[in-house]
Amino acid sequence: MFAGGSYEEVGRWLRGFVTSHAKRESPRVEAIVEAGDEREGKSFGVRLRLGERFHPPLDQPAIELSFDEVGAGKGSFAWCEAEATRVRGWARELLESGGGRASRSA
Secondary structure, eight states: OOOOOOHHHHHHHHHHHHHHHHHTTOTTOEEEEEOSGGGTTTEEEEEEEETTEEESOTTSOOEEEEHHHHHHHTTOHHHHHHHHHHHHHHHHHHHHHTTOOOOOOO
16 A cells, blocks of 8 residues: 655645546636645645635635645545545535536546
């Protein structure tokens, strides 16, 4: 089972993972993975963006994922499946909050 990596490698993997699953709900949804500064080596913050709207909104904290959790979890199918479901749910919430419809591309 492959897992781990440096903070930068895990961050790149997480960005690709979140982007891939968010765009399955709509290619217009963008992923933002906040890293560095006070998070360096400890955690990542995740947000989704659609136009001028964000999930979670900018006046709320980003969704926190610990570096250790992501590094260990990326080698687990069950963890990846659960996180993919969460990301797709966030994307649907973002799409529905603007009155738009989710375009499904499997």
